[in-house]
Amino acid sequence: MVERRPLLNVLQHAVLILGAALFVFPIYLAFVASTHTAQEVNSGIPLLPGAEMLSNYAQVLGEGISTAGAPPLWLMLMNSTVMALSITIGKIAISLLSAFAIVYFRFPFRLLAFWTIFITLMLPVEVRILPTYEVVAQLGMLNSYAGLSIPLIASATATFLFRQFFMTVPDELTEAARIDGAGPMKFFRDILLPLSRTNIAALFVILFIYGWNQYLWPLLVTTDESYYTIVMGIQRMANAGEETPQWHLIMATAILALLPPVVVILGMQRLFVRGLVEVEK
Amino acid sequence: MKKVTFRHRWLPYLLVAPQIAITLVFFIWPASQALYQSVLRQDAFGLKTEFVGLANFAKLFNDPLYLESFVTTVTYSAMVAGLSMGVALVLAVMADRVVRQATTYRTLLIWPYAVAPAVAGVLWWFLFNPTVGIAAYALDAMGYDWNHYQDGGDAMMLIVIAAAWRQVSYNFLFFLAGLQAIPRSLTEAAAIDGAGPLKRFWTIQLPLLSPTAFFLLVVNVVYAFFETFGIVHATTSGGPGNDTVILVYKVWRDAFEGLNLGSSAAQSVILMGIVIALTAIQFRYIERKVEY
Numbered sequence: 001m002v003e004r005r006p007l008l009n010v011l012q013h014a015v016l017i018l019g020a021a022l023f024v025f026p027i028y029l030a031f032v033a034s035t036h037t038a039q040e041v042n043s044g045i046p047l048l049p050g051a052e053m054l055s056n057y058a059q060v061l062g063e064g065i066s067t068a069g070a071p072p073l074w075l076m077l078m079n080s081t082v083m084a085l086s087i088t089i090g091k092i093a094i095s096l097l098s099a100f101a102i103v104y105f106r107f108p109f110r111l112l113a114f115w116t117i118f119i120t121l122m123l124p125v126e127v128r129i130l131p132t133y134e135v136v137a138q139l140g141m142l143n144s145y146a147g148l149s150i151p152l153i154a155s156a157t158a159t160f161l162f163r164q165f166f167m168t169v170p171d172e173l174t175e176a177a178r179i180d181g182a183g184p185m186k187f188f189r190d191i192l193l194p195l196s197r198t199n200i201a202a203l204f205v206i207l208f209i210y211g212w213n214q215y216l217w218p219l220l221v222t223t224d225e226s227y228y229t230i231v232m233g234i235q236r237m238a239n240a241g242e243e244t245p246q247w248h249l250i251m252a253t254a255i256l257a258l259l260p261p262v263v264v265i266l267g268m269q270r271l272f273v274r275g276l277v278e279v280e281k
Numbered sequence: 282m283k284k285v286t287f288r289h290r291w292l293p294y295l296l297v298a299p300q301i302a303i304t305l306v307f308f309i310w311p312a313s314q315a316l317y318q319s320v321l322r323q324d325a326f327g328l329k330t331e332f333v334g335l336a337n338f339a340k341l342f343n344d345p346l347y348l349e350s351f352v353t354t355v356t357y358s359a360m361v362a363g364l365s366m367g368v369a370l371v372l373a374v375m376a377d378r379v380v381r382q383a384t385t386y387r388t389l390l391i392w393p394y395a396v397a398p399a400v401a402g403v404l405w406w407f408l409f410n411p412t413v414g415i416a417a418y419a420l421d422a423m424g425y426d427w428n429h430y431q432d433g434g435d436a437m438m439l440i441v442i443a444a445a446w447r448q449v450s451y452n453f454l455f456f457l458a459g460l461q462a463i464p465r466s467l468t469e470a471a472a473i474d475g476a477g478p479l480k481r482f483w484t485i486q487l488p489l490l491s492p493t494a495f496f497l498l499v500v501n502v503v504y505a506f507f508e509t510f511g512i513v514h515a516t517t518s519g520g521p522g523n524d525t526v527i528l529v530y531k532v533w534r535d536a537f538e539g540l541n542l543g544s545s546a547a548q549s550v551i552l553m554g555i556v557i558a559l560t561a562i563q564f565r566y567i568e569r570k571v572e573y
Contacts, residue, residue: 005478008378008478009378009379012375012378012379013375013379015371015372015375016372016375016376016379016386016389016390019368019371019372019375019390020386020389020390022446023389023390023392023393023446023449023450024389026404026405026408026446027404029407029408029415030404030407033407041413042412042413044413044418045413045414045415093299094299094300094303095300097296097297097299097300098296098297098299098300098301100296101292101293101294101296101297102297103283104283104286104287105286105287105288105289105292105293105296106286107293107294110293113297113301116301116304116305116309117300117301117304119308119309120304120308121560122553122556122557122560123308123312123553123556124507124508124556126507126508126510126529126532126552127315127507127529127532127549127552127553127556128308128311128312128314128315128549128553129532129533129536129549130315130318130532130536130537130542130545130546130549131310131311131312131314131315131318131546131549132307132311134311134314135306135307135310135311135314136307139306150303150307151303151307153303154300154303154304154307154308159300167283171283171284171285174283174285174286175285178285178287183287184287184289184292185292187287209394209395212397213395213396213397213398213399213400215397215398215399215510215511215514215515216510216511216514216533219514220537231397231399231400231511232399234399234400234403234515235399235403235511235514235515238403238406238515239515239518247407247410247413250403250407251407254400254403254404254407257397257400258395258396258397258400261395261396261397262392262395262396264395265391265392265394265395266388266392269387269388269391272391273391273454276451276454277454277455277458
């Protein structure tokens with residue numbers, strides 16, 4: 001800080017605390033609502049947690065919201081986990097391999113391969129929903145984990161990140177490996193992979209959150225409720241029929257849906273910030 | 282360009298094969314299908330198709346509903362970008378001044394990024410629910426009768442707040458990084474010359490932040506345009522009337538509920554054009570920044 005201005009210091013802490021409160025407040029209220037009975041929530045929401053927490057969470061995890069025709073939450077949480085992990089691991093794996101090929105080999109059609117991958121940067125799934133859906137339907141991948149994850153696996157950003165990083169690996173390492181008689185795959189496994197560890201971890205955090213938070217895609221490819229993910233399932237619960245929404249259960253679902261990615265972000269804050277800045281640039 | 286490379290006849294092809302295969306099947310092919318379908322007219326059962334040239338596009342630009350959705354989307358993204366960037370800038374400037382507890386505040390402020398847009402939508406939907414929501418109750422006490430089920434302006438505010446709420450943390454991180462990259466000596470010199478904090482902000486920090494702000498503007502517009510489908514779908518469903526039908530929502534609705542394939546494909550193509558333009562702007566900016 002450049003100079004002393006006690007009043008300004010008080011003001012800035014006040015603004016920051018207010019900002020943090022604005023972020024926490026909706027979650028706090030959702031949590032409070034999830035610990036009361038339906039009657040208590042509907043007759044003016046209380047501001048302090050109630051006594052029904054265990055029974056509400058046990059109910060959504062075990063049975064789901066019966067009137068909404070949605071499966072129990074444990075199943076949706078599992079589907080979300082499978083989907084997020086498949087997307088994350090799949091993306092990292094294919095990006096590592098293709099970046100390695102593009103940086104460490106000279107082969108015909110190398111540039112064509114590069115541009116084919118590059119162009120996907122410009123085509124988010126939202127702008128080609130229907131034809132992509134048709135392809136997945138024709139391949140018989142509706143209502144399957146493959147249909148949920150594979151179409152979202154190809155992405156240029158991860159490939160570019162690894163390409164960028166591989167370019168900074170000194171040539172001497174490659175030469176030394178070659179002189180020692182190591183083939184390309186041995187070099188990849190024993191030198192390049194260990195060097196990429198932090199990049200992989202940072203990307204893992206970003207991609208896990210990306211995969212977990214998918215909404216439109218699972219909404220399209222799953223009609224069988226045993227493949228619902230929690231982020232899309234919450235909408236089915238909230239818009240169930242004509243009756244009053246069961247807010248206490250919906251909010252319990254919301255809390256469970258946002259907990260895993262938030263825990264990941266807070267636990268790996270340093271990696272997350274690093275990953276975010278690198279992925280975007 | 283690497284000087285030292287490996288030689289192998291087929292290995293490189295094997296290595297790029299998985300990514301190229303997925304890209305061709307799930308990106309290039311569907312995108313070209315969208316282009317192709319956009320010049321066809323197909324009846325709802327897919328029995329008959331005919332080539333209609335640019336008629337689908339011409340029809341769109343004469344359709345008041347589509348034009349209305351365009352205006353809605355532009356207004357909506359401007360409000361989301363403005364609100365989330367404004368709040369983030371204020372918070373980042375404050376956090377930058379607090380040298381010691383900056384990481385604590387960063388921890389408190391970044392996690393909403395992890396909340397899915399759809400979940401953020403449901404949270405705010407609950408807060409603003411006319412019968413049980415505490416925010417609606419507070420507004421009511423102040424004499425404002427909030428009802429996003431009937432009032433289009435209220436519904437728009439609801440999705441703007443939900444979308445911006447989640448995006449603030451992202452903008453905050455980039456603004457904070459940008460502020461911390463400004464050399465201390467610059468601010469100190471200005472302070473010695475007698476410039477107060479407000480003047481320093483206007484004459485030093487804000488101009489130096491403008492590349493970051495421009496980058497964020499593009500990112501936020503892309504976010505509002507393409508990633509907030511979940512917020513609209515989970516809360517207002519485009520209503521009341523068509524007041525919150527943003528373009529991505531309309532593509533989805535025309536394709537999967539209206540079964541109007543030609544029109545939906547033409548809309549997809551227009552959206553592709555918008556993403557490509559925005560991405561190109563982003564890249565040019567990044568290139569310039571690298572030189573700089």
